[in-house]
Amino acid sequence: xxxxxFNYHKPSTLKEACELKGKFKGKAxxxxxxTDIIPNMKKGVMSPECVISLNGIGELKSNSVGEKNGCTxxxxxxxxxxxxxxxxxxPYNALMTGLESLGSPLIRNMATIGGNLATARPAAxxxxxxxxxxxxxxxxSVAGKREVSLDDFFLGPGKTILKDDEIxxxxxxDALPAxxxxxxxxxxxxxxxxxxxxxxxxxxxxxxxDGVIAGARIVMGAxxxxxxxxxxxxxxxxxxxxSKELFAEAGKAATGDSRPIDDFRGxxxxxxDMVKVLTARVLQKALHDIG
Amino acid sequence: MxxxxxxxxxxxxxxxxxxNETLLEALRDKLDLTGTKRxxxxxxxxxxxxxxxxxxxxxxxxxxxxxxxxxxxTIEGLASHGELHPLQQAAIEHNAVQCxxxxxxxxxxxxxxxxxNAHPSQEEVRTAIAGNLCRCTGYKKIEEAILAINxxx
Numbered sequence: 300x301x302x303x304x305f306n307y308h309k310p311s312t313l314k315e316a317c318e319l320k321g322k323f324k325g326k327a328x329x330x331x332x333x334t335d336i337i338p339n340m341k342k343g344v345m346s347p348e349c350v351i352s353l354n355g356i357g358e359l360k361s362n363s364v365g366e367k368n369g370c371t372x373x374x375x376x377x378x379x380x381x382x383x384x385x386x387x388x389x390p391y392n393a394l395m396t397g398l399e400s401l402g403s404p405l406i407r408n409m410a411t412i413g414g415n416l417a418t419a420r421p422a423a424x425x426x427x428x429x430x431x432x433x434x435x436x437x438x439x440s441v442a443g444k445r446e447v448s449l450d451d452f453f454l455g456p457g458k459t460i461l462k463d464d465e466i467x468x469x470x471x472x473d474a475l476p477a478x479x480x481x482x483x484x485x486x487x488x489x490x491x492x493x494x495x496x497x498x499x500x501x502x503x504x505x506x507x508x509d510g511v512i513a514g515a516r517i518v519m520g521a522x523x524x525x526x527x528x529x530x531x532x533x534x535x536x537x538x539x540x541x542s543k544e545l546f547a548e549a550g551k552a553a554t555g556d557s558r559p560i561d562d563f564r565g566x567x568x569x570x571x572d573m574v575k576v577l578t579a580r581v582l583q584k585a586l587h588d589i590g
Numbered sequence: 591m592x593x594x595x596x597x598x599x600x601x602x603x604x605x606x607x608x609x610n611e612t613l614l615e616a617l618r619d620k621l622d623l624t625g626t627k628r629x630x631x632x633x634x635x636x637x638x639x640x641x642x643x644x645x646x647x648x649x650x651x652x653x654x655x656x657x658x659x660x661x662x663x664t665i666e667g668l669a670s671h672g673e674l675h676p677l678q679q680a681a682i683e684h685n686a687v688q689c690x691x692x693x694x695x696x697x698x699x700x701x702x703x704x705x706x707n708a709h710p711s712q713e714e715v716r717t718a719i720a721g722n723l724c725r726c727t728g729y730k731k732i733e734e735a736i737l738a739i740n741x742x743x
């Protein structure tokens with residue numbers, strides 16, 4: 300398959316990249332790993348007039364942990380493989396599992412965290428964990444930078460809050476509160492090169508060791524046009540002591556929060572059933588992660 | 591057209607490439623290195639695997655222009671001075687090759703693994719080749735061939 304012709308730009312600074320994106324706006328496609336864009340160009344799904352490679356911009360690949368507040372900043376062009384090796388991400392269990400589930404080891408060597416967010420596929424692996432952690436995104440344009448919550452980032456399949464002159468540059472994760480744990484489960488027919496049938500991430504925080512649940516965020520993917528919070532399930536958990544029965548109840552409640560459709564991967568009915576099962580399981584995982 | 595300079599299997603090359611040209615196309619059509627295969631051509635099967643700066647990647651979804659100043663190893667670079675690489679030898683000994691189409695891909699994924707981890711576990715081998723699909727062998731003999739390298743050391 301041939302890739303349609305395009306004008307190619309490879310800026311070496313973020314400033315240059317923003318100027319180019321500001322100039323060409325919707326006519327320019329930003330390129331990082333290319334594991335989604337290149338296949339789409341080959342299939343004729345996209346045919347941009349120009350392509351702006353972000354791969355020459357060092358600051359987009361660098362990560363840091365704030366000394367004062369312990370908040371983690373991840374460069375949008377950090378590859379999935381490189382993030383899996385980052386020790387400071389180990390506490391973010393759900394994110395680590397999401398990263399490890401993405402694509403295949405070959406895809407992970409090229410794909411980027413920013414790319415998984417920018418492509419905005421409902422079954423994306425990184426949205427549920429990042430939203431569960433209340434993650435934020437930094438967007439940059441010639442007008443400056445702005446911060447948005449990832450809760451508001453994904454607008455619809457293939458659509459994000461990014462304006463046509465903006466570049467996603469950084470993802471920020473706050474330090475995890477004490478007595479917190481997280482988990483992510485991806486359901487598919489096979490362990491690799493799989494697009495989720497249903498996926499669920501959960502972060503739970505206890506008020507004290509062996510205490511009651513003080514905070515819960517459950518995010519489901521592939522069961523709606525955007526990643527969905529299981530808010531009914533979350534409310535049910537607050538103030539309660541964790542137990543298998545409680546998690547089973549939460550699973551049932553999460554079913555009502557999901558909006559799956561029938562597609563070639565599975566029926567809406569089956570997906571709802573799986574939301575129930577996976578939510579209970581991922582809560583158990585998150586609880587185990589606290590210990 | 592852009593000119594890129596890169597090392598392929600230890601040799602310095604200068605290539606004129608179009609921005610919309612993939613590394614796979616450059617390797618097969620410009621350098622006549624047809625050992626790297628075009629399978630799905632969309633990054634899902636691993637037949638196009640090559641090693642770039644130590645990391646196994648999918649050449650069918652990598653733009654050639656991205657490879658400027660990089661070091662690429664293709665399957666042709668595995669054997670040296672006419673002698674098969676131990677991985678290639680193991681593949682033969684363990685009957686890990688049937689039609690052979692996936693073989694260059696997984697051999698390079700395995701080489702990249704062994705270069706970083708000389709004694710991988712069964713789990714680590716399985717993860718390393720997870721991106722290389724094989725329709726013939728059922729993967730068992732491929733796994734055995736790679737694990738057998740431990741014995742050669």
